[in-house]
Amino acid sequence: MRMNEINPEELWKKIREGNWSKPTAGVCDGYAQGNLVILPKEEALEFMIFAKRNPKACPMIDVLEPGEFEPLKSKGADLRRDVPLYRVYTREKGFSTRDSIEDLWRRDLVSFVLGCSFTFEAELLREGVPVRHIESGRNVPMFDTTIQCKPAGRFHGNMVVSMRPMKGKDIIKAIEITSKYPEVHGSPVHIGDPGEIGIKDLQRPDYGDSVPIHEGEIPVFWACGVTPQNVLKNADLDFFITHSPGHMFVTKIKNSDLSKG
């Protein structure tokens, strides 16, 4: 069974049975993958306001009621077990990774599923726009920037962006396409001079891998799902849970259903 051909239910089962703990890039073709953020109810309202104010960095695909772990839009899933690798923060112990959070579950935990650029990258490729890091078999290069997110309560911080170098004609197509996907970061936040948004060296990303930029290409920057992880770090919380980078929650939502175009 090829991993790109299995459906989300099959993937969830594999993960639950301990047969999949790897990153999810290329898994379950056609289905949207999501960043996961889990917070106590006490902080969840402010985080939800933060996400609402920063839709490009934190596009909310799904929000669950306190204590719930079966996403409305992914019936049958269990968010406590069906992500390949979790990252847990506690004030006492800092960060640790786990393959299940069932034993940590509490009735006051609120889960957010946030859109991820895998969805629009699939669409870019389908429309013939080359995506350098995929061509090169690497992770997308990501950078801290000086672009400030709109704060909400204790949640604040600068935007993290992902970068894809492109030629002009592809940039136009890429903007047209990604504009139709507001729930997966939407249109770019910057094009051109990296210095304008506080990036010093495109060959030294803060996260992910560097990619070559060819003659005549312009760097294009999209808001990135690493932003909420940074914002959570800044918020001085006692406890929160996210997916481990690259190990996303695979939803039952079709990529095409996230298009507003």
Added chain:
Amino acid sequence: MRMNEINPEELWKKIREGNWSKPTAGVCDGYAQGNLVILPKEEALEFMIFAKRNPKACPMIDVLEPGEFEPLKSKGADLRRDVPLYRVYTREKGFSTRDSIEDLWRRDLVSFVLGCSFTFEAELLREGVPVRHIESGRNVPMFDTTIQCKPAGRFHGNMVVSMRPMKGKDIIKAIEITSKYPEVHGSPVHIGDPGEIGIKDLQRPDYGDSVPIHEGEIPVFWACGVTPQNVLKNADLDFFITHSPGHMFVTKIKNSDLSKG
């Protein structure tokens, strides 16, 4: 000074000084008006999840942090004083109206500004689509329906809709136009047979006024901002505040800025 020509700051000042306590239809041309919902933080997260799940009935234009009363998108306004008439619910006293809620203000209150159909009606008229209740100088007819909202925690209930009768060619235009305004109820939820959504008699609306339906016209139904008021009633809360029907919060957001088209 004509009320349709004043700007929102001028209106807020008038209201604060006790010189305007009337409905806001036709006031401040070009500016979006909003439904107001104010809840204690304890219930606000669940209400925000409800609104997120029911964007046509509860389109969130703005959400404020607990205790805040100056909307991000309407700097200079004070939500405790700048609405012409408020409706306050307490478990002990039921409903009452007030021209200010300053003395009731608490640091745990969360304010939501929800989109209102005045915005898309202005656009329909501008594009030559006749709107019957405006032609007739009446309030829009509104109906309880059997369409269930997606529940979130204690918030649940059926959708309230507004009805505008139109000829076929105008319906097409009206759908094209309102589709571009997802933050003010968006496209219709039903067209045609009122019985299908549980409406018995179009001439006996549950709220607002009845309007004549001419030969060859089809009734078109949009989600209505009265829905959250019903949902709040169902939620068995101790305390909440809304605007009094028709007495909206006039924002500094231009109607045209709410267009996604």
